[in-house]
Amino acid sequence: MPTASELNDRERSNETIRSADWERVAATDEFKSLIAAKRRFIAPAVIFFIVYYFALPALVGYAPGLMSRRVLGVINLAYLFALSQFFMAWIIAALYVRAAGRFDEMARKILHRLKGGE
């Protein structure tokens, strides 16, 4: 059970991180490479899923003939493309989780060094 002191956890929240710590972490090569690594994964992933997703309403809206073409028995391209979006989302999520394991490791090292002193 939380104790009375935890009722107002606002005071507790910032622990004892000095303002110099933020600057110090931000200036390290490790932190810069963490940000760069994240950006290298996240930016292309976001652009890819946005393009892939909006291709669906765009194609369905502006090329209905093409999208009505049957490709698998009676199933048309429109349905298959819509269905593929689910797998696209799951695959990107899985790839991200794998990459994020690496980011966690980098962040852990940064925090470890900070707590271990200079």
Add this chain to the structure above:
Amino acid sequence: MSTALGMFLVFIAVTLYITWWAARRSSGSSAYFAAGRSLTAWQNGVAVAGDYMSAASFLGIAGIIAFQGYDGFMYSVGWLVAYLTVLLVVAEPLRNAGKYTMADVLAYRLSPRPVRAMGALSTLTVSAFYMIAQMVGAGALVSLLLKDTGVTFHTAVIAVGALMIVYVVFGGMLATTWVQIVKAALLMGGTILLSLLVLKHFGFSLGNFFTAVTQVSYHDAQGNVVTQNFLTPGLRYKPPYGALDLISLGMALIFGTAGLPHILVRFYTVPDAKTARASVVWAMLIIGSFYILTTFLGFGAATIVGRDFIAKNGGTNMSAPLLAQTLGGDFFFAFISAIAFATILAVVAGLTISASTSFAHDFWTNVLHRGKERSPGEEVRVARVTAFVVGAISILIAILLGPNANVAFLVALAFAVAASANLPVIVLSLFWRRFNTRGAVAGLATGLLSSLVLILLSPSIMKGAAVFPLENPGIVSIPLGFLGAALGALTGREPEAEEKFTELNVRANTGLGAEKAVAH
């Protein structure tokens, strides 16, 4: 059909027990607002799914597919893909930088009072629109599902409202979470069962199933028999503006989900960013499976029950329950109805807690009283009172609007505001050093106003005389929200905000200084 009422009562009993258990267990702010930040990834993931899969998706999407085929399925797609924005952009930084609300992240490096006031306004607006839509839907639906027992629209609205107040006021986030978990499990179970029955009807042959979908017959408005291929796009969204409306809807989903306050607060209920990430993945698995299965619910209702029968027996929203009745009899109908009821309750409870948290934490404590509780536990007390007031007001509005109000556009509006007001300022304050208070206030105001005005001018409100031709304002209001935020930021400088960006950036990316879980 009092079986349905019986099942409703069982669900109510179970959830009240959960509330009693949660109320005994939790005390303190972080317990009330964030379930002590000690939920596991799967618990929070299932709860996110439970918070998100509203009656609009369960009954609404099944109904749109049953009546308009493929275009309804396009809805389903956006609801899952939207979670990539949550996963890749918002969830982890939010967990690391914030405490209870969306505005926490903005207030981190911007001037707290103006951004919290605007953040609370936007949160309350989104929650209110979404809630009114849910409540009116709930009343209409429950009275329809229980029509043999004499439960009226008013009784249903009051019952749903009262239950939601009890969950939130007494049980806080922990009870709300478990109500959502139970609901999500029921919803998935019911959906899978119903899908299997549909497949069984077609001899477990996908070929037979899809062949039937290509030859759906019904009577049109003139009474002629029409046979349509329901896999063909364009039955709902027609030229000249159909394609733009679809894209606009997609934008509202993709950018709006990551700005929905009741989804965002869920990431404060886990111990750290890594768990927040894992919970999004759990949610994506459940949400994705559910929306794929809408194929069977919707097309199943179209082929097995038929448009004509559904139209005569309650309309589009009854597609899934009627499918259950046709395939599994009255007992299964009662079961699916109870799931729909559970779905509504869980979603309104989630909305109520996010609205009351934002009011108590952002507006009461931080705007009015400059970040200090005047007595221990004040914030929780204020939140409880707010939840009660929010519940009472939404009961009242739902009753005033009545069962026949067209409220579907309110959900579109909630998503549009979330996408056009909330998301731009969250993203810019997390990723743009130059962003400042003026930009946040301008962005929130532009996004909020442009969504409201465009909806007022749209066919949803103005019918044939609409000035703005699309039902979904996102395609215009989202760029306007970003533009407002960027222009606002560029017209002023705020050295303090730029300086504090370093701190936010380190904290968001490493978790240094992030709120910790409460030990039990």
